[in-house]
Amino acid sequence: MQREKAVQIFQSAIESVQPAHLMQEHLVYHQGVLTICGQSIPREAFRQVYVIGAGKAAAAMATETEKILGDLISDGLITTKYGHALPTQKIKIREAAHPVPDEKCVAAVAETLQLLEKVTDQDIVICLISGGASALWCDIPPGATLSEVQTTFDLLIRSGAAIHEINTVRKHLSGIKGGQLIRHCRDAKVFSLIISDVPGDDLAVIASGPTVADTSTFQDAHAILAKYNLLKRLPQSVQKHMEQGRNGLIPDTPKSGDPLFQHTSNTVIGSNRVAVDAAAKKAKALGYQTHIISSLITGDAGKEATKLVNTAIQYKGEKPACIIQGGETTVQVTGGGKGGRNQHFALTALYELSKCDKSTAGNITILSGGTDGTDGPTDATGAVVDEETVHQAAQKNLDITTYLNNHNAYPFLELTGSLVITGPTQTNVMDIMIALIQ
Incomplete structure (x- = not known):
């Protein structure tokens, strides 16, 4: 039947973007040289390797990273969706909710930032990012609660807003999205390996761009909320946070040219x-x-x-x-x-x-x-x-x-x-x- 052939064609598409294929093409350790997305680094040029990340594909990406790097990994923590965890040796796996975040998402961010406190400028941080990370890595803006953030995300998802619009708002309710995660990486070399789930493979949109300079502003986020008639439906704490951002009382996300990103590399390894x-x-x-x-x-x-x-x-x-x-x-x-x-x-x-x-x-x-x-x-x-x-x-x-x-x-x-x-x-x-x- 034709429907069986349609399913076969669909399954071939999925197989082509499995991390087992993609990671081996972009991550190699051979004869004392670590090569990440075409950049080769001799073993003596770095101290430790840490692995962090989030997304629906992050656990599979982590297992492949362990196969390739083995004992080179000092520590790691990955956050993925419930039901997506896989067995690992060095990299801890945390499961959390998607698309509306729960308390496990918040705890995973806190644990990731705690791990990054060990990082120095002599280290390498490999960040494994895939679709779903915007929700799975959730932190709470000052003065708000998880319930209020959940309400905001749910309203956005149901509004008909495009993914880049949803993520623009998410970035401005976060302290790690929109490039802000790099503030916690302590001048280490950061390599983000990314499986894209957004149109155009825009690095600033995928997973709300935690390691990428942001082009959007609080004003842009406000305009999106207004476009979908959500401003008055948002919790008061979220409205206040957005207004403070628009008025310059909260720092905006880091932009292109910021020296923060001088040791950061972002590579899309899989796409639609x-x-x-x-x-x-x-x-x-x-x-x-x-x-x-x-x-x-x-x-x-x-x-x-x-x-x-x-x-x-x-x-x-x-x-x-x-x-x-x-x-x-x-x-x-x-x-x-x-x-x-x-x-x-x-x-x-x-x-x-x-x-x-x-x-x-x-x-x-x-x-x-x-x-x-x-x-x-x-x-x-x-x-x-x-x-x-x-x-x-x-x-x-x-x-x-x-x-x-x-x-x-x-x-x-x-x-x-x-x-x-x-x-x-x-x-x-x-x-x-x-x-x-x-």
Whole structure:
């Protein structure tokens, strides 16, 4: 069946951005020389190596780092999402909540900063960063509580704001994001190895850029909150913090040119494009005429799903064909249902297919999935839909429109056997969307 082939193509994308592949390409220790992202450092030129980091892929990155560096590592601490921990020898793993942080996130930041107190200017700090770190590394602004920060993050996530907008606000509610983590690294050489989960692989946006000079300001964060009508809905402590920042009473994040960053290197080692290219390679091997939509998809999930279905319907080229795109859509949640952006994408695509004649709908399969293995607060990574899904829905008297309007995609897709469940993938490079055409 075509849906099995869609899942195979998706899984190939995930495999291509596994830390097991990526870390070995960028981290080498051979004959007394440590090479990190192309920079070679003789063993006698540094004292200790410390490993820190956060993200959904951070535990897998840490295990690979241990395999490569072994006893060269003095100490380390990684924070990852619940259910994503892996066994390690030297590097401690802490699990915490995502996307809305909990007390374990706050404790992990405190423990990371405590570890960095041992660092000197003769040491190397390797920072392993991947998607999810913005929430997993959470600290609390003065005068606020964790509950108030949780409320703020939840409002942002539900507002339909793009990831770069969400992270601009996060940076200005933190003492480590937006390059501020480097203030705690005591002039050590810092190498950040980064798996990107944001459009354009913008270093300042990935994980809210803890080791990168920041281009945004308190004024920018205020404008974003105003844009989504959140200012008056924020807790009073957060409103006060933002206002103090705008008035210069709180120092802004460090900017480009700050000598703070003179010993810091940031390298993207994995990205959505790597995954898309691997998916295309697999599709070709399966006999599909393959087309990549080169622009990253960042708009509303429903609108983008409609576009992809229309592109598949209007396709006039050689068949069978596979259209692949990557990115990260947004959803402005209005119902109390269960799901995620990829499930909403898939259910919208199904709605569009249900309006087509049988000969058209029968030739098209749509898959949308998150490369991290989780979509929203669910155990699914996304879903794959086709004419069989339409048939199953009719048999079970499921009304697509009702589920869509309530943002309740998960139960619909579960009942029709359409969910894609991979479990934690130990990587995160945004989402992959696939249209197969017979």
